Amino acid sequence: MRRLPQTCGRVVSGLLALLLASAVALLASVQPAAAHGTLAMSTPAGGATVSEPLTSVQLYFTEKAAANAFFTITAPGGIRVDNGWSYGEPKPLDKPVREYFLVNGQFEPREYTTGFPAVVPVSHLPAKGQYSVSYLSVASDGDTVRGTLTFRYNGRVTAAPQGWSPPSTQPDPALVAATEQHGSSGQASAVPTAAVEPAAPPSAAAAAPPTGSTDASGPGALAWVGWAVAVAAAGAVAGFVVWRRRSASTGKPAGRGRTSSATSGRRGGGARSTTRTGAGRTVGAKPSAGKVGAATVAQSTGDKRRPTTVPAARKGNAVVTARTGVAVDPTATDAATKAPATTVGAATVEADPRPDTDLAAVTPGSRMSNTHLALLVGGLVIALLAGFGLARIGTGDERQAGGVAGPPAPGQAESATDGHQHPAGTGPHTHRGDGATGETLATGTTVSAGGYTLQPLERSQPPGVRADYRFRIVGTDRQPATRFAVVHDKPLHLIVVGRDLSGYQHLHPTMAPDGTWSVPVTLARPGGYRVYADFSVTATNGTQVPLVLGVDHTVPGAHTPTALPPVQAQATAGPYAVSMNGTPTVGVTAPMHFQVSGDPTTPVQLEPYLGAYGxxxxxxxxxxxxxxxxxxxxxxxxxxxxxxxxxxxGRYRAFFDFQVAGKVHTAEFTINVP
Known part of the structure; x- marks a missing residue:
C-alpha cells in the first residue's frame, strides 16, 4: 500500500484539528437545563389514584414558592375546588433534584434534598374522576415556574361547605408581570421585589451534592460519563496529531515494532540516512550511483538491539541485500529531484526527502499505513460522537428528573414561537417561550416566525365565490419548504376566521411538488379575515418545532361587523348540545372539558378526529x-x-370540532378571562 505523503499527513492533521475544535465548540454550546425552583414531588403524587378523601394537596419545590404564587385544583366537571394556599414545613425529598446555576459563565450543578411545600386546601370532592392541580410562580432568580399534575380520585363524594362558591380568581398582576419579564432564552431576568419573596438560600446539606455518593446509575451519572468519554476522545485526537507531527519532525521511532533504522549520519546541510529495514528486509536503501558499501542493519536480540553489517551486492542499478536477497532499484523515475548522496562511514546518506515523502519514510521504525491511520482516526471520532451522544441523553434525562409525573409530555419544542398543533397526549407542558410575553403564548400574529414565512399567492377574493387559496411556506433560504411533520393526521392545518371572530373554517390544503399549497375556500361575507398556517417542522436534532404563521385576507365589499356573542357554557352544533366547563386563567395551564350530548335515548358516540376526540x-x-x-x-x-x-x-372565541358518524361539527363559545 502506498504510504501517506507528508503533505497529506499535514492535511489530515489540519482536518483532525478542525474536527477537534468543532467538537469542543459543539460540546461547549450544549448547556444543561437551568431550571430553578422546580416541583420535586407532591402528595398525592402525580398520576396516583386516591381512595380516601383528602383535605389538601402538598406541592414540594426546591425552594419556597413566591409569596404571590397561584394554585388551582380543578374537579372532573371543570369546577375549581381550591381554597387558597399556605407554606408548609420542609421535608426531605424522596429523590434529590439537580438544578444548574450560571456561575462565572459556566453552569454548575447543585443538588437539593429538601422540599419546600405549598399546601393547597381542597374544599370538597364533588365527583370521582381526574383532578388537575396547576401552579404558577417565579423562582428567586426570575425563572417562571409553571406546570400541572393530575391524580385520580375514586373515593366517596364529599359535600361543599355551606355558602361555598367555586373560586374564579386570577393570578396577581405582579406575578404575571414577573413571568413576562422572563425571556425565552432561559436566562434569569430582573424581577420586581414585590413579586417574589426572597427565598432562603439552600442549606449546605441541601445545596451541595451528597458527599461520597456512589450512585452511578442515574441520568446525572450517564451525562458525566458521556462528557468524560467525549473529552477523552478529543484529547486522544489531539495527542495523536501532536505525536505524528513530532515523530515526523524529529525522526525518532514512532512505533513499537521490530522495524529499526539504518545507522545514520549527518553532514553539512542536515543530510540523513534513508537506509531502512524492517523485519529483516531492506526497504529503501538508496546508495549513490556507482558505489555501494556495506549497509548497517539493526538486528533485534530480545530487548536489545545491536547493529550488524550485512554485505550487499550490486546487480546493475539494483542493490541486493545479502540477508534477504530482495533487490531494490535506487534509480526511481523521480531520482532527478533528489539531492546527491554522500557516503558517511559505511552507510550511504542522502539529502532530506522531498516535501511529499511519506511520514513513515522519514520516521524510522514506523509502520503506520493509511489503513492503520484511518482505523485509528475513525475509532477516535466514533468515541467522540458516542460520548457526545451519551452526554445529550444524560442531559435530556436530567431535565425531566425530579419532576412530578403528570399527563405524558413527549418533548419540548424549541422555537421562537409555539403553535397549537401538538400531538394528542402531549398534555400540559411548558415551552422555552412560555411566560416570555402574552404574545408568545398567542401566536399567529406575524407572517414570519422561527425562520419561516407564510407567502400567500392570493390576497383577496370575491364574496360568495369558491376560489383556490394558494400559498407557500418559505424558509430562510428563500425556497419553499416541502418537508413537514404530520401532526393531528395532517402535515398542515389552515384556519380561516373573520376579524370579528366569525366565519370560522378548518381546512386541510394539499401541497404540490414545488411546495405550493392550495385549498378551495368560500367566504360569504365581505370584510377582513385572518388566515393561519398551523404546522410543524423537524429541527436538526430531530425534535418537532410547531409554528403558526398568520396573514390577512380581504373580501371586498361593505362590511358589517358581527358582535361577539355573550359568554355561555352551552352551545349547539347541529343536532348536538355541547357544554364547556373550566376556568381559563392567565398564565396558568388550566383544564377545559367539553361534553357532547344529544337525544337522551341515543348516547353520542364520538369518533376520533385528527388524532383525538376533539x-x-x-x-x-x-x-x-x-x-x-x-x-x-x-x-x-x-x-x-x-x-x-x-x-x-380579555375575550376569546373558542371553536370546538368533533366528529359523530363520520361528520364533523363545530361548537363555538365566547370565553372571558378577567
Whole structure:
C-alpha cells in the first residue's frame, strides 16, 4: 500500500484539528437545563389514584414558592375546588433534584434534598374522576415556574361547605408581570421585589451534592460519563496529531515494532540516512550511483538491539541485500529531484526527502499505513460522537428528573414561537417561550416566525365565490419548504376566521411538488379575515418545532361587523348540545372539558378526529392571537379534555370540532378571562 505523503499527513492533521475544535465548540454550546425552583414531588403524587378523601394537596419545590404564587385544583366537571394556599414545613425529598446555576459563565450543578411545600386546601370532592392541580410562580432568580399534575380520585363524594362558591380568581398582576419579564432564552431576568419573596438560600446539606455518593446509575451519572468519554476522545485526537507531527519532525521511532533504522549520519546541510529495514528486509536503501558499501542493519536480540553489517551486492542499478536477497532499484523515475548522496562511514546518506515523502519514510521504525491511520482516526471520532451522544441523553434525562409525573409530555419544542398543533397526549407542558410575553403564548400574529414565512399567492377574493387559496411556506433560504411533520393526521392545518371572530373554517390544503399549497375556500361575507398556517417542522436534532404563521385576507365589499356573542357554557352544533366547563386563567395551564350530548335515548358516540376526540382552536379578540392548546388523546371522565394557557385577560372565541358518524361539527363559545 502506498504510504501517506507528508503533505497529506499535514492535511489530515489540519482536518483532525478542525474536527477537534468543532467538537469542543459543539460540546461547549450544549448547556444543561437551568431550571430553578422546580416541583420535586407532591402528595398525592402525580398520576396516583386516591381512595380516601383528602383535605389538601402538598406541592414540594426546591425552594419556597413566591409569596404571590397561584394554585388551582380543578374537579372532573371543570369546577375549581381550591381554597387558597399556605407554606408548609420542609421535608426531605424522596429523590434529590439537580438544578444548574450560571456561575462565572459556566453552569454548575447543585443538588437539593429538601422540599419546600405549598399546601393547597381542597374544599370538597364533588365527583370521582381526574383532578388537575396547576401552579404558577417565579423562582428567586426570575425563572417562571409553571406546570400541572393530575391524580385520580375514586373515593366517596364529599359535600361543599355551606355558602361555598367555586373560586374564579386570577393570578396577581405582579406575578404575571414577573413571568413576562422572563425571556425565552432561559436566562434569569430582573424581577420586581414585590413579586417574589426572597427565598432562603439552600442549606449546605441541601445545596451541595451528597458527599461520597456512589450512585452511578442515574441520568446525572450517564451525562458525566458521556462528557468524560467525549473529552477523552478529543484529547486522544489531539495527542495523536501532536505525536505524528513530532515523530515526523524529529525522526525518532514512532512505533513499537521490530522495524529499526539504518545507522545514520549527518553532514553539512542536515543530510540523513534513508537506509531502512524492517523485519529483516531492506526497504529503501538508496546508495549513490556507482558505489555501494556495506549497509548497517539493526538486528533485534530480545530487548536489545545491536547493529550488524550485512554485505550487499550490486546487480546493475539494483542493490541486493545479502540477508534477504530482495533487490531494490535506487534509480526511481523521480531520482532527478533528489539531492546527491554522500557516503558517511559505511552507510550511504542522502539529502532530506522531498516535501511529499511519506511520514513513515522519514520516521524510522514506523509502520503506520493509511489503513492503520484511518482505523485509528475513525475509532477516535466514533468515541467522540458516542460520548457526545451519551452526554445529550444524560442531559435530556436530567431535565425531566425530579419532576412530578403528570399527563405524558413527549418533548419540548424549541422555537421562537409555539403553535397549537401538538400531538394528542402531549398534555400540559411548558415551552422555552412560555411566560416570555402574552404574545408568545398567542401566536399567529406575524407572517414570519422561527425562520419561516407564510407567502400567500392570493390576497383577496370575491364574496360568495369558491376560489383556490394558494400559498407557500418559505424558509430562510428563500425556497419553499416541502418537508413537514404530520401532526393531528395532517402535515398542515389552515384556519380561516373573520376579524370579528366569525366565519370560522378548518381546512386541510394539499401541497404540490414545488411546495405550493392550495385549498378551495368560500367566504360569504365581505370584510377582513385572518388566515393561519398551523404546522410543524423537524429541527436538526430531530425534535418537532410547531409554528403558526398568520396573514390577512380581504373580501371586498361593505362590511358589517358581527358582535361577539355573550359568554355561555352551552352551545349547539347541529343536532348536538355541547357544554364547556373550566376556568381559563392567565398564565396558568388550566383544564377545559367539553361534553357532547344529544337525544337522551341515543348516547353520542364520538369518533376520533385528527388524532383525538376533539380539536380546539382559541383566538383572542383584537390582535387575533392564536392560543396555545393541547388535547388529551382519550376521553377523560366521558368528556373531551384540553389544556389551555390564556396569555392575557380579555375575550376569546373558542371553536370546538368533533366528529359523530363520520361528520364533523363545530361548537363555538365566547370565553372571558378577567
Amino acid at each position: 380539536h380546539l382552536v382559541v383566538v383572542r379578540e383584537g390582535d387575533l392571537g392564536y392560543v396555545h392548546v393541547h388535547p388529551e388523546p382519550e376521553l377523560v371522565d366521558g368528556s373531551v379534555k384540553f389544556w389551555l394557557t390564556a396569555p392575557s385577560s
